[in-house]
Amino acid sequence: MANNVYKFPGTEGAQVAPDVVPESAPQKAPSGPGVAKKSFSGGVKVLWFVIALIWPVLRWLLALDVVFQGxxxxxxxxxxxxxxxxxxxxxxxxxxxxxxxxxxxxPSGVK
Structure with missing residues (x-):
């Protein structure tokens, strides 16, 4: 098999590493968001979507309620x-x- 390493201008040649097998690192679980975090994020997204849909009417109702309470x-x-x-x-x-x-x-994913 041919060595296809090209030398770029202004750099030293490629260093040849000895044939040493590195020790394998212990496998660890992927560190992603948990199920609880994903479900909470999804719940907040649904809540924001529902409130944003009814917001024009809800804003007026809440403003009238605040005036009445005042x-x-x-x-x-x-x-x-x-x-x-x-x-x-x-x-x-x-x-x-x-x-x-x-x-x-x-929420993330909403433009």
Whole structure:
């Protein structure tokens, strides 16, 4: 069998390695994402897709809910035992989180 090693300009010749068989490295399992990570990623992708489809209507409904909760918070401002401020904060946080989830977050594989 002929040696087909070509010498490139400006380099030394190819070094000839002795016929030594390297020790085989132990086989280890492929390090890919686990089943749980794949299923969670798929679930997030499906959730994002469903919310993105109904987002134009859901955004209006959530905005009206936040306005109603804000008015209820103002009405019950001095009522002891009423947690209308916390309810308003929770509804507003859900609106902000869903807006962020739909507009900024893009799952892998979605253009």
């Amino acid at each position: 008015a209820l918070m103002l009405w019950h401002w001095d009522t002891p035992g009423s947690h209308a401020g916390w309810a308003f904060s929770l509804h507003f946080a859900v609106l902000v989180a869903l807006t962020f989830f739909v507009s900024v977050f893009k």
